[in-house]
Amino acid sequence: MLEINLEGKVGLITGGSKGIGKACAKALAEAGATVIINFSQNKEEAQKTAEEIGERALLHQCDVSNPEEVRAMMNAIGEKFGRLDILVNNAGITSEDLLEDLPEESIRRIFDVNFFGAMYTSKYALPLMKDRGGSMIFMSSTSMYTGAGGGAHYAASKSALLGLLRNIAKDYGKYNIRSNGLAVTMVNTDLLKNRKTDDLKSKIEGVPLKRLCEPEEIGGTVAFLSSDTASYINGEMITMDGGRTYA
Known part of the structure; x- marks a missing residue:
């Protein structure tokens, strides 16, 4: 039987305390990795996730x-482990406001977290991966292909990740560092549950599989991409949307 074995690996999940990030952290740990759960503000929530994992x-x-905070975090990881094998760039924020209504500071904030956050973590993770190789995974959105229906700044920030991950794939493949992404949508998290019921039902009807994506399905895919089983997958943006975008 084919198994995903991440025993002895060290993984960092940004925005790892809830939702998709939590599912990724749990999946990596279940496969044997030591996981570092990054969080920005809610320490109590992060501690609860860590307790669940053990x-x-x-x-x-x-x-x-x-x-500066990212550099310090990577320095701390380097001092403790001497390496980083897996980086899941998951931290992100969203907004559905129309472009003409957006304050400039909101546009910048979305890019600061969603794009520049991934740029900084990748930049400072690379030296920790170059000796042994590693896997970077960028959490994107199908809005990069379709638009978000409001939230132009969000869709643009997620589109920018494709260029980043493919350049990393090309520049650092010689170090056995692989860089891939997941374009997801309709994920069953608290954020989606806050939508109006009728609106959510309508969107689910547009999915050929007629259901939401579960965070655990994304976590499993992240674990796969982090493993040697996916050792020749590099520079890819994998769409996980139940067929909604292209069907």
Whole structure:
């Protein structure tokens, strides 16, 4: 039987305390990795997730939009482990406001977290991966293909991740560092549950599989991409949307 084995690996999940990030942290830990759960503000929530995972989980508070904090986080990981094998760039924020109504500071904040946060963590993770290789996974959205229906700044920030991950794939493949992404949508998290019921039902009807994506399905895909089973997958943006975008 084919198994995903991440025993002895060290993984960092940004925005790892809830939702998709939590599912990714749990999946990596279940496959044997030590996971570092990054969080920005809610320490109580992060601690709860770490307790659910157990001894394989560590916490690190850091605002990924702050390069100095990111550098310090990576230095701490380097001092403790001497390496980083897996980076899941999951931290992100969203908004559905129309472009003409958006304050400029809101546009910048979305990019600071969603794009520049991933840029900073990747930049400072690379030296920790170059000796042994590693896997970077960028959490994107199908809005990069379709538009978000409001939230142009969000869709643009997620589109920018594709260029980033493919350049990393090309520049650092020689170090056996693989860089891939997941374009997801309709994920069964608290954020989606806050939508109006009729609106949510309508969107589910547009999915050929007629259901939401579960966070655990994304976590499993992240674990796969982090493993040697996916050792020749590099520079890809994998769409996980139940067929909604292209069917």
